[in-house]
Amino acid sequence: MIVWGGFDHQPDRTPIGAAYSPTADRWRQLASFPLRARQWHTAVWTEREMVVWGGDDLVRPSFADGAAYDPRADTWRVLAPAPISGRYRHHAIWAGKEMIVWGGENGPSNLSDGAAYDPTTDSWRSLPPSPLAGRHWASVVWTGQDMIVWGGYNNERAFGDGAAYKPAANRWRLLPTAPISGRCHNSAVWTGEEFILWGGTEACGSFGHRQADGAAFSP
Numbered sequence: 001m002i003v004w005g006g007f008d009h010q011p012d013r014t015p016i017g018a019a020y021s022p023t024a025d026r027w028r029q030l031a032s033f034p035l036r037a038r039q040w041h042t043a044v045w046t047e048r049e050m051v052v053w054g055g056d057d058l059v060r061p062s063f064a065d066g067a068a069y070d071p072r073a074d075t076w077r078v079l080a081p082a083p084i085s086g087r088y089r090h091h092a093i094w095a096g097k098e099m100i101v102w103g104g105e106n107g108p109s110n111l112s113d114g115a116a117y118d119p120t121t122d123s124w125r126s127l128p129p130s131p132l133a134g135r136h137w138a139s140v141v142w143t144g145q146d147m148i149v150w151g152g153y154n155n156e157r158a159f160g161d162g163a164a165y166k167p168a169a170n171r172w173r174l175l176p177t178a179p180i181s182g183r184c185h186n187s188a189v190w191t192g193e194e195f196i197l198w199g200g201t202e203a204c205g206s207f208g209h210r211q212a213d214g215a216a217f218s219p
Contacts, residue, residue, distance in 0.1 A: 002050050002071065004030065007039040019071055031074045034067055036060070042092035044099050046119055051099050053079065053117070054087050062086035062106045068119060083126045084115045089136035093147055095167055100147050102127065103135055110134030110154040116167065131174050132163050137204055139188035141195055143219060148195050150175065151183050153204035158182040164219065180215045194218050
């Protein structure tokens with residue numbers, strides 16, 4: 001298990017992390033991160049590396065950089081520059097060959113664009129325009145064929161719509177209307193056949209309006 005980054009309320013943060021081996025019941029500190037410390041970044045596991053991208057430190061503009069950590073060699077490498085702007089509270093999934101990054105927040109703006117990163121070639125490609133409004137805190141899963149995005153928040157309202165992106169076709173499609181209200185902070189899983197949503201709140205980032213219902217979508 002690899003733990004890295006986050007917020008500790010200190011103005012000058014050291015970007016540190018650690019790895020835990022359940023077999024040995026032992027922790028070890030990771031090699032030094034080559035970029036700025038951050039929070040609200042994303043991290044995916046490629047089956048070889050942990051890829052960290054984006055985030056924010058409450059001081060500088062949102063980050064548009066990232067690095068990949070190889071636990072076998074205990075080394076980091078800096079990723080090639082991304083074709084999208086810096087952001088935090090965005091979403092990222094590992095799609096088998098690429099890390100797909102979408103949405104998120106950049107100061108007052110909520111974003112609806114994205115890009116895909118190939119660690120084999122250390123290269124990025126931009127995603128086609130999304131049919132969804134910009135948002136963060138959405139529910140995102142990988143089905144084996146599609147990245148499904150549903151719900152989320154734009155600092156004004158919770159969304160109840162969604163879309164699926166298929167990398168093989170490089171195309172988005174809107175999902176049918178869900179039988180539940182818009183929300184964020186809900187639980188979401190892919191079962192192998194269905195995308196299941198449950199719980200959450202319409203008052204994203206605050207208290208109240210908790211939901212105790214859910215729905216399942218079959219692609």
